[in-house]
Amino acid sequence: MNRLAGLLLALAIPAVAGQIPLSERRSGYELMRQDTRNLQDDDTANPGMLWVAEGKDLWSAKPDSASRACADCHGDASVSMKGVAARYPVFSASAGRPIDLEQRINACRTRQQHASPFAFESRELLALTAYIARQSRGMPIDVGSDPRLEPFLAAGREEFERRRGQLNLACTQCHDDNWGKHLGGSVIPQGHPTGYPIYRLEWQGVGSLQRRLRGCISGVRSEPYAYGAPELVNLELFLMWRARGMPLETPAVRP
């Protein structure tokens, strides 16, 4: 009986996060094959640049119902948007919680441009996000220093460390404790969101960090959160904080 109780107790203990020391963090880039790295490094070959090019057009295009394009207020994105993506998610006073870059774009669209928001994962939203994030390429991620973010950062960490799904796995068990090993034919990365939106060869297109997180969550056979759910944004916030100081690679290419 005591042994059974001990076993149950052991099972009830949450997965323990073996945090990766800051100096040992590796971008998924470093775990990729050379040919995939070449694809990311060459702007004339990187298919993510197609989305960046489309985003550039959207930046100066007026939505139907509005009189102003992004560029009419923000000017040259290479100046005004430099470093912006490296700071997201940020705390939004009007929302009372953190919002990610996609949500910021849509908030700007509805409030300033009086247009309808882009759907999550729509080509337009990914293109505009990729274009804006491209302006911060090479800049260190700087997320989570705002004290108002503390409870959300803690909630994101809890999401990362909590076992879930039929496989009963927490993010941390693969991405902190077993990175560099293989899951099927794929190398397990540390899970730093350094290049979003990314061009994923498996997707044959560009996708957001939320799409990636939902894929991982359903991969452990858990019910994924809906796009834009607070839990996903908390997780994005925690992951960006966990990757603080690492350079942004947008648009990154991943297998």
Add this chain to the structure above:
Amino acid sequence: MATALIHVPASAKRGEIIQIKALISHVMEPGYRRTSLGAVIPRDILRRFVCTYNGEEIFRAEMYPAIAANPYFAFNTIASDSGTFEFTWSGDNGFSKRETVAIKVE
């Protein structure tokens, strides 16, 4: 409209070997996949890519369903004269895209 990203050096020396790269956005739907309800997703692929240099064909590729989305071609040619490279992609559902890039040869 599909986006195409083309890289041709703006200028080159006569006789120099130059690299040309052309990337285009396209779904390259192979026609073998089905929706969750079992309906076949119709094929929608690029069939042909042609590059001409001052009107003369220098590169051509035929494409088939196994080619991945957003096809990318890189090839070399010899810079002979100043003029224009013309790139055309054509495919299913009447797809057609044409781009031109100028080069200065000294």
